[in-house]
Amino acid sequence: MRTIPFFLICLVIGGIAFAAALTLGNDYYFFAGYVVLQYVVLSTAWNILGGYCGYVNFGTGAFFALGAYSTVTIYTLIDTNAFPHVVPIPVLMLVGGAVSAVVGLGMGYLTLRLRGAFFAIATLAMAVVLETLVVNWDFVGGSRGAFIIRPETIAPFGSYIRYLFLIMLLLAVASLTIARLIERSRLGYGLATIRDDEFAAEAAGVPTLRLKLIATTISGALMGMAGAPFPYYIGYLQPQPTFALDYAVNAIAMPLIGGTSTWVGPLIGALLLGSLQQIIIVTISSAVNLLLVGALLVAFVILAPNGIVGLAHKYLQHKDDDFVGRRRTGLEAPAPQVESSPTSEAPS
């Protein structure tokens, strides 16, 4: 399928989800749905670097917080009591995305020569450094945090949360489209070679550092865009919960549970785990949340290392392989095998 029809289909599905939430007649569903959609964006963004390219980023919380604090900065700079909320949220998202993109590029340049666990540690360290900076920056509230009182309503959506939900829905659709586009492009092939074998990728002519920088920048930008409307959602923004490891852990767990090799995986993982978390928060307790993530992560790493998509693929492919295999032997039986020398058939 082409990109534009895919984008349009996603939009239609999103529109149906929005309409369904409207008919339920309870704004709580928008509050809960917003968080789930936010995780769709975060895990899709994480997967562009982590899944396609194989670099595990523990700094999702930092990129998210950068977006959120860009909004606070602009709000403090521009908005006044007489004219509150003059900067529309889409503009705030572009700014938040740009800030996170620049930081992603810079971080990438400094850390992408590191591999494996060392890269993960470096991203974690960056998150701590940025949090320390924000805690000590009085202009955006420092450790006290910052208020943004969102308006009650906005035309033509009615309550403001519906507007926020719709914006996050659009961002989720855009993220999925971008991820899918990358996956099927020359860039996606290049990122996959890096994940498989970086030396071989260089030898085949793939400019590995440049591709990794592109992936980090796009990934960071999407995370920042997801964070930009957050102060409007939460009302009172504090550094500790905003930079929290929850975002990083969730953004890793969701693609792993869903499957990291395609755009579908993070989507499934985020919808499943995100919704489950929302249900648990209202039925059991918000503290059980991360316990659930941990337990599911352990279960999936052991039982289905390629996630739900991997499981489905394995099941379908097995049937498929069987079919193709039978058909192939039937077709090729009369023709002599080309590589029938004993050594090439022997197991290595």
Added chain:
Amino acid sequence: MSELLEVDNLGKRFGGFVALENISLSVAAGERLGLIGPNGSGKSTLVNCICGTLRNEQGSVRFDGRQIDRLPAHRRTHLGLARSFQLPRPFVSMSLIENVRIPLLYTVEARGTRHAAEQIEERCHGLLREVGLEAKARRRPSDLTQVEMRKLELARAVAAEPKLLIADEAMAGLTHSEIEDILALLVRLNEQGVTVILIEHIMSAVMSFSRRLVVLVSGRKIADGQPEDVMRDPEVERAYLGQ
């Protein structure tokens, strides 16, 4: 014939271990060079320094009239240097045909020649056919034997359309007829104008292929010349057979 590759006074150490010492070597365009030496003599390190997987500490490498020491490996590949790895390093998540498509997408296109999708597809199939892997084009490298992986390694290097191809032990473990096939492929490439450096332990293959032979022992070059002369060299005999 002009010099295509010029290695001048190259040196590489790993900590206190001197892997290569004052290696000078020039290879003319169109040559068929054999590079031999006992295990651990520095053959693969030399290849890694020429191709940019490792950085040399001393000396310089010039390729096609241009100093390439400081260039990252992918730039050297774009300039026309291709190599196969001694231990095959396939892209494990991709099918064989995708494996050979990568150099076409990233190296051949980087030189400015754009092909249509069907042309690329046709070329990929052709490359796999030449190494006898076309029947497995849609398989993953994990379905291959070690020997087939060596062939894939070679096909992927050839896909980059190099001026200089370095085949690092592409024939280990192959049967006699398969060695003949690979040698025929290398000779064919050479006749099309590709310079080939062959690193190999199988002496019959080296002797039948090479027009010139270079011997490395303990990181030093001890002989360079006509294959027959080199094999009669007392120092080479000593290195291979002991005193």
